[in-house]
Amino acid sequence: xxxxxxxxxxxxxxxxxxxxxxxxxxxxxxxxxxxxxxxxxxxxxxxxxxxxxxxxxxxxxxxxxxxxxxxxxxxxxxxxxxxxxxxxxxxxxxxxxxxxxxxxxxxxxxxxxxxxxxxxxxxxxxxxxxxxxxxxxxxxxxxxxxxxxxxxxxxxxxxxxxxxxxxxxxxxxxxxxxxxxxxxxxxxxxxxxxxxxxxxxxxxxxxxxxxxxxxxxxxxxxxxxxxxxxxxxxxxxxxxxxxxxxxxxxxxxxxxxxxxxxxxxxxxxxxxxxxxxxxxxxxxxxxxxxxxxxxxxxxxxxxxxxxxxxxxxxxxxxxxxxxxxxxxxxxxxxxxxxxxxxxxxxxxxxxxxxxxxxxxxxxxxxxxxxxxxxxxxxxxxxxxxxxxxxxxxxxxxxxxxxxxxxxxxxxxxxxxxxxxxxxxxxxxxxxxxxxxxxxxxxxxxxxxxxxxxxxxxxxxxxxxxxxxxxxxxxxxxxxx
Amino acid sequence: xxxxxxxxxxxxxxxxxxxxxxxxxxxxxxxxxxxxxxxxxxxxxxxxxxxxxxxxxxxxxxxxxxxxxxxxxxxxxxxxxxxxxxxxxxxxxxxxxxxxxxxxxxxxxxxxxxxxxxxxxxxxxxxxxxxxxxxxxxxxxxxxxxxxxxxxxxxxxxxxxxxxxxxxxxxxxxxxxxxxxxxxxxxxxxxxxxxxxxxxxxxxxxxxxxxxxxxxxxxxxxxxxxxxxxxxxxxxxxxxxxxxxxxxxxxxxxxxxxxxxxxxxxxxxxxxxxxxxxxxxxxxxxxxxxxxxxxxxxxxxxxxxxxxxxxxxxxxxxxxxxxxxxxxxxxxxxxxxxxxxxxxxxxxxxxxxxxxxxxxxxxxxxxxxxxxxxxxxxxxxxxxxxxxxxxxxxxxxxxx
Numbered sequence: 001x002x003x004x005x006x007x008x009x010x011x012x013x014x015x016x017x018x019x020x021x022x023x024x025x026x027x028x029x030x031x032x033x034x035x036x037x038x039x040x041x042x043x044x045x046x047x048x049x050x051x052x053x054x055x056x057x058x059x060x061x062x063x064x065x066x067x068x069x070x071x072x073x074x075x076x077x078x079x080x081x082x083x084x085x086x087x088x089x090x091x092x093x094x095x096x097x098x099x100x101x102x103x104x105x106x107x108x109x110x111x112x113x114x115x116x117x118x119x120x121x122x123x124x125x126x127x128x129x130x131x132x133x134x135x136x137x138x139x140x141x142x143x144x145x146x147x148x149x150x151x152x153x154x155x156x157x158x159x160x161x162x163x164x165x166x167x168x169x170x171x172x173x174x175x176x177x178x179x180x181x182x183x184x185x186x187x188x189x190x191x192x193x194x195x196x197x198x199x200x201x202x203x204x205x206x207x208x209x210x211x212x213x214x215x216x217x218x219x220x221x222x223x224x225x226x227x228x229x230x231x232x233x234x235x236x237x238x239x240x241x242x243x244x245x246x247x248x249x250x251x252x253x254x255x256x257x258x259x260x261x262x263x264x265x266x267x268x269x270x271x272x273x274x275x276x277x278x279x280x281x282x283x284x285x286x287x288x289x290x291x292x293x294x295x296x297x298x299x300x301x302x303x304x305x306x307x308x309x310x311x312x313x314x315x316x317x318x319x320x321x322x323x324x325x326x327x328x329x330x331x332x333x334x335x336x337x338x339x340x341x342x343x344x345x346x347x348x349x350x351x352x353x354x355x356x357x358x359x360x361x362x363x364x365x366x367x368x369x370x371x372x373x374x375x376x377x378x379x380x381x382x383x384x385x386x387x388x389x390x391x392x393x394x395x396x397x398x399x400x401x402x403x404x405x406x407x408x409x410x411x412x413x414x415x416x417x418x419x420x421x422x423x424x425x426x427x428x429x430x431x432x433x434x435x436x437x438x439x440x441x442x443x444x445x446x447x448x449x450x451x452x453x454x455x456x457x458x459x460x461x462x463x464x465x466x467x468x469x470x471x472x473x474x475x476x477x478x479x480x
Numbered sequence: 481x482x483x484x485x486x487x488x489x490x491x492x493x494x495x496x497x498x499x500x501x502x503x504x505x506x507x508x509x510x511x512x513x514x515x516x517x518x519x520x521x522x523x524x525x526x527x528x529x530x531x532x533x534x535x536x537x538x539x540x541x542x543x544x545x546x547x548x549x550x551x552x553x554x555x556x557x558x559x560x561x562x563x564x565x566x567x568x569x570x571x572x573x574x575x576x577x578x579x580x581x582x583x584x585x586x587x588x589x590x591x592x593x594x595x596x597x598x599x600x601x602x603x604x605x606x607x608x609x610x611x612x613x614x615x616x617x618x619x620x621x622x623x624x625x626x627x628x629x630x631x632x633x634x635x636x637x638x639x640x641x642x643x644x645x646x647x648x649x650x651x652x653x654x655x656x657x658x659x660x661x662x663x664x665x666x667x668x669x670x671x672x673x674x675x676x677x678x679x680x681x682x683x684x685x686x687x688x689x690x691x692x693x694x695x696x697x698x699x700x701x702x703x704x705x706x707x708x709x710x711x712x713x714x715x716x717x718x719x720x721x722x723x724x725x726x727x728x729x730x731x732x733x734x735x736x737x738x739x740x741x742x743x744x745x746x747x748x749x750x751x752x753x754x755x756x757x758x759x760x761x762x763x764x765x766x767x768x769x770x771x772x773x774x775x776x777x778x779x780x781x782x783x784x785x786x787x788x789x790x791x792x793x794x795x796x797x798x799x800x801x802x803x804x805x806x807x808x809x810x811x812x813x814x815x816x817x818x819x820x821x822x823x824x825x826x827x828x829x830x831x832x833x834x835x836x837x838x839x840x841x842x843x844x845x846x847x848x849x850x851x852x853x854x855x856x857x858x859x860x861x862x863x864x865x866x867x868x869x870x871x872x873x874x875x876x877x878x879x880x
Contacts, residue, residue, distance in 0.1 A: 408635045
């Protein structure tokens with residue numbers, strides 16, 4: 001029995017009201033529908049959000065069971081250097097695994113999910129983590145800007161103890177040129193909205209769902225939840241009506257609370273559906289983008305075993321409004337900001353050192369002394385406990401999944417930052433270990449000594465001269 | 481059992497430039513200025529110098545690697561010159577090298593010179609960030625600055641001793657008021673204005689909770705010393721100053737990576753201080769150390785240093801600060817020259833600048849009589865390089 005074993009999601013903390021966008025660049029267009037978008041912080045991107053969703057999905061599970069990672073995105077930072085492998089490394093997954101990037105279409109989320117299900121079905125892997133994440137850059141003032149939101153979903157696909165069995169799929173593929181972005185381009189292009197809506201969205205979603213129903217001799221009323229992205233609110237309902245579904249069967253599109261998250265959109269909606277699902281529920285999910293994939297799942301008794309996920313619900317309610325559109329532009333590097341000459345000092349990433357130290361830098365692993373039990377970050381060969389000092393008696397120890405408390409902190413106005421003050425401090429980890437980290441997603445006023453924190457994988461810098469996107473872990477107040 | 485350095489070495493000459501934003505002076509100019517005053521004070525000639533130790537930290541900002549810049553600037557005649565670098569302890573390391581050089585008997589006379597030209601960076605504050613700590617740290621450490629790193633110690637001190645931010649900031653303000661008072665009276669200082677507690681408390685925040693006046697200046701400068709064996713010293717002058725202790729301590733990693741350190745003190749200062757007192761035969765530092773120039777890169781650093789050096793009991797420095805203990809007219813003057821606060825901190829020069837002040841005070845020869853401390857017996861200098869959880873501390877004690 002192949003299916004979904006766990007789920008997780010990630011929605012960045014910042015939300016920007018459509019009105020904020022309109023007040024800033026509205027002279028270029030028309031007022032967007034009311035709502036807000038989830039906006040990635042300046043140190044987040046598709047990879048960091050994929051890692052966050054993956055952490056949520058793997059909560060309480062042994063990471064060693066994962067032997068595959070498929071990443072779906074249309075906003076991958078690297079064209080060469082596999083993004084999925086970087087995500088797998090950040091999640092401290094084993095190297096004996098298959099990884100693949102599914103890119104180029106907002107359909108890639110379901111493509112990755114289908115491939116993972118096939119791989120497990122073919123007994124080529126046991127447990128594949130599927131991460132779908134998008135953090136798409138839109139041209140200021142474009143309709144996409146108020147439509148697109150940032151977010152990620154993650155599903156663990158495997159066999160055995162599944163929370164939802166995979167029952168079947170149906171796909172259609174069209175070279176539908178609704179949106180495109182050529183290699184080397186920064187922004188997407190889009191054809192006329194009415195064309196996308198009438199020749200694409202309406203057609204493909206209807207076709208793929210009808211095809212699935214016919215193929216498996218199902219009735220649309222069989223489904224507890226029907227999940228497909230809502231590019232256009234009115235058409236989203238109209239498709240369901242045409243298919244004979246009740247509005248109550250439709251899963252909320254997150255369009256007015258998160259925005260259209262591209263590759264992640266149908267998977268985030270599926271995660272939200274699973275959060276409310278009962279054993280026996282049938283769930284239908286379809287994507288949109290150069291065609292559509294439709295899949296259907298049946299929820300099992302095991303659904304109750306998945307607890308403690310932030311998933312969509314908790315992330316939705318944990319938010320802070322970004323009221324400055326100018327700040328958003330700065331976060332996206334869409335307006336050149338003066339960081340002073342101090343900010344012009346670029347850090348060259350020594351790639352050989354990065355690879356050698358990948359466990360420390362990307363996986364946030366340190367060591368634990370086998371003699372005295374002291375956890376220490378980064379990895380040490382000589383035990384830091386002054387009463388021990390054992391040499392080469394260490395085992396790997398992962399800190400990324402440990403919580404901690406703020407030992408001390410500051411808000412630094414001198415450090416070059418796109419969002420000053422730079423907040424950082426020392427963290428004492430639960431179970432032992434101390435180190436200093438940049439802090440993410442917090443305001444100076446709310447940081448206190450002894451405040452609980454968790455670790456979050458973030459983009460540390462983009463060195464445009466060398467094309468390097470550097471990542472590291474930061475501490476953040478515990479989300480939700 | 482090691483004997484230590486006490487009374488084996490004497491300082492017979494010193495020089496110190498004016499510190500400041502010396503746009504018209506190169507590092508080499510500063511070296512020559514400090515050297516000139518130094519050999520005139522010692523009454524020796526270049527040919528008398530057997531070896532030199534040269535301290536500079538940010539060599540990439542000015543003189544480049546190695547020690548050739550010193551040899552070339554002073555035209556030292558093919559003698560050994562050793563360049564040392566140990567963060568803010570750099571100048572004291574140069575001094576220590578020269579002292580050990582003559583104490584060993586290898587040389588009769590040695591020069592120690594430290595210099596730093598910081599004002600060619602194009603921005604305020606020190607250059608740096610995590611890159612200073614090596615390639616791996618550059619990828620995992622917070623992107624911190626010096627004020628931020630020390631601000632974290634203030635945050636911690638306030639938390640450990642239950643000070644509200646406004647109480648803590650007022651305590652720290654008094655530290656800077658005192659240093660500005662002293663610096664205003666010193667012609668060689670960079671910042672020469674008195675400031676009030678209110679000005680300090682209301683100044684812009686650099687790194688919470690530290691404001692502008694909690695931070696030392698950034699400046700250019702150079703200082704130098706000529707040392708010889710104690711038994712030869714009286715040949716050069718009637719009032720040589722003797723080295724009583726030289727200690728250096730480095731973090732072992734337990735502050736940053738182990739969870740015992742309280743974050744409200746600097747362990748290396750405490751450890752180096754203990755060893756220095758033992759070496760110098762000091763039993764009660766609060767009573768026996770007449771005066772000190774400590775590493776007041778930030779007001780909080782000076783405050784905790786008073787406790788680490790056992791001038792004040794743990795957690796009680798606030799009372800001593802409020803009582804004016806460390807003021808120029810107090811029982812244990814600290815930063816009589818204005819400190820890093822008013823001199824600024826040309827890294828490679830600061831340690832020797834501090835020794836210069838102690839040397840002149842001990843000889844009773846500070847430029848202005850109003851600056852002279854009455855009958856000092858022992859002067860202590862202290863440098864703290866790096867960041868509170870990961871640092872190098874050097875301590876020197878000198879006396880008559």
